[in-house]
Amino acid sequence: MRPGLGPLYRQVKQRVIRNLIDEVWKPGDMLPSEPRLAESFGVSPGTVRRALDELVAENLLVRQQGKGTVVSRHDPERSLFHFFRLVDAVGERPTPSSRVLACGSRRAERAEATRLGLPTGAAVVVIDRVRSVAARPLLVERLVLPGRLFGALAELAPEQLPNTLYTLYEERFGVTVYRAAERIRAVAADAREAGLLAVALATPLLEIDRLATTLDGAAVEWRLSRCRTDAHHYAVELV
Amino acid sequence: MRPGLGPLYRQVKQRVIRNLIDEVWKPGDMLPSEPRLAESFGVSPGTVRRALDELVAENLLVRQQGKGTVVSRHDPERSLFHFFRLVDAVGERPTPSSRVLACGSRRAERAEATRLGLPTGAAVVVIDRVRSVAARPLLVERLVLPGRLFGALAELAPEQLPNTLYTLYEERFGVTVYRAAERIRAVAADAREAGLLAVALATPLLEIDRLATTLDGAAVEWRLSRCRTDAHHYAVELV
DNA sequence: TAGTGGTCTAGACCACTTT
DNA sequence: AAGTGGTCTAGACCACTAT
Numbered sequence: 001m002r003p004g005l006g007p008l009y010r011q012v013k014q015r016v017i018r019n020l021i022d023e024v025w026k027p028g029d030m031l032p033s034e035p036r037l038a039e040s041f042g043v044s045p046g047t048v049r050r051a052l053d054e055l056v057a058e059n060l061l062v063r064q065q066g067k068g069t070v071v072s073r074h075d076p077e078r079s080l081f082h083f084f085r086l087v088d089a090v091g092e093r094p095t096p097s098s099r100v101l102a103c104g105s106r107r108a109e110r111a112e113a114t115r116l117g118l119p120t121g122a123a124v125v126v127i128d129r130v131r132s133v134a135a136r137p138l139l140v141e142r143l144v145l146p147g148r149l150f151g152a153l154a155e156l157a158p159e160q161l162p163n164t165l166y167t168l169y170e171e172r173f174g175v176t177v178y179r180a181a182e183r184i185r186a187v188a189a190d191a192r193e194a195g196l197l198a199v200a201l202a203t204p205l206l207e208i209d210r211l212a213t214t215l216d217g218a219a220v221e222w223r224l225s226r227c228r229t230d231a232h233h234y235a236v237e238l239v
Numbered sequence: 240m241r242p243g244l245g246p247l248y249r250q251v252k253q254r255v256i257r258n259l260i261d262e263v264w265k266p267g268d269m270l271p272s273e274p275r276l277a278e279s280f281g282v283s284p285g286t287v288r289r290a291l292d293e294l295v296a297e298n299l300l301v302r303q304q305g306k307g308t309v310v311s312r313h314d315p316e317r318s319l320f321h322f323f324r325l326v327d328a329v330g331e332r333p334t335p336s337s338r339v340l341a342c343g344s345r346r347a348e349r350a351e352a353t354r355l356g357l358p359t360g361a362a363v364v365v366i367d368r369v370r371s372v373a374a375r376p377l378l379v380e381r382l383v384l385p386g387r388l389f390g391a392l393a394e395l396a397p398e399q400l401p402n403t404l405y406t407l408y409e410e411r412f413g414v415t416v417y418r419a420a421e422r423i424r425a426v427a428a429d430a431r432e433a434g435l436l437a438v439a440l441a442t443p444l445l446e447i448d449r450l451a452t453t454l455d456g457a458a459v460e461w462r463l464s465r466c467r468t469d470a471h472h473y474a475v476e477l478v
Numbered sequence: 479t480a481g482t483g484g485t486c487t488a489g490a491c492c493a494c495t496t497t
Numbered sequence: 498a499a500g501t502g503g504t505c506t507a508g509a510c511c512a513c514t515a516t
Contacts, residue, residue: 007485033501044487049502059478065502066494083477180477185468186425186443204425204443209472229424233448236475238322238419239298246504272482283506288483304483305513485511492504 012041012051020060020071021216027073027170060178074166074176083180086232094133094232100158101128105147112144115211116219123147125154130196137197138232141225149175149220175220180212184234187226197228206234251280251290259299259310260455266312266409299417313405313415322419325471333372339397340367344386351383354450355458362386364393369435376436377471380464388414388459414459419451423473426465436467445473
């Protein structure tokens, strides 16, 4: 294809990613078969296969033997499975329910703008909610989204916000979260958090500061969660 | 090789792992070349390659172009890079120093025995230490190790314990940690922790509960750390 | 120069899904 | 029966390392 840009299979991979960014192939779409892709890219099937191997490993594509290869979708299971790391004492993932406290749009505060890479004073959508497991509050969180991408979201009634927002982002706004970076700290519950979570003032809470990005590297959500960790914990596997 | 045991390359992979467990190839050793392995396993080079690909992805092997493939070692950088997830405000990994408070052997308490999969009352080595960054205490932790594997460790003077213990485990005791599971919670500092970390009583701390295992699945270290997170945080990348 | 891993190709056969 | 991804093989050439 082109010299000097690294191995062929990586060039193929980048062209596939390009098509995903440009929405030539959208979440849920079936890709052309591997022989067809090989022909259209002008490389051998083995080279296409290697490129797709990496994209599957990165959760961008899903292979289905006998059927074909599709672009990953944020169905609720996937969202929870890949991005929700709180588990209970025996390692089971809970299925939390959400209660929206507030949802509206306003101008970004300075910290919000810098974190999201927006100009100061840009419009943002802000959602405050509590997530509970078995009627027991687990965490309180604030989400800040760029208004440019999510303007219409602020108009939605709180009841219309689903529990797994990434599915909504994808289906209603064409925004696919594919990666997130989390920073985790321990903090003390303030009065509001203590009330919402039904714990004593200054109870230690786990703070999860998440920045979610799309394929092209743009930050699309800043989420600051504060969690009780008496019945749940954050699970990490190190290899 | 054998039918019904899944793909050939996975059988090859398992035989390589078997050789690692049996210490036919030890950390730092060079493996036979891929054509040689293919011949000895009776498969094609491509099949060996695929097996090694997975083992490299799991950090068990390291390929070096032009030289060969070696078994991964726990050199200090690798230990820190793979298993130490605390970073400072700008995302840099600190290089902590350790001060050992106590190191000795005794019988396991019940929680320790169950966590490590040992019979009740089995001998364990216990290490208490504080780790600091730039003379500022970052965390206090207790490590519990099976006495059967680490008996001689209790005799070492505290000054002889290096900062990155996994290197010591590997070089002196033939124990290679290759995986760890962490459970993270927020807790309040007790009097001892507050003193050691120079924080107020009941300051929120990040508790990291880590169980480290070897290739054959045996638990070889239980580590309970409590960390200040005012200047550092735990970093996770979600994909 | 010889040996190693890294890439790329080509083709065969299998397992699975759909028509 | 046809098409898809999954596996396995075989061989060519390249980039890098050692001697």
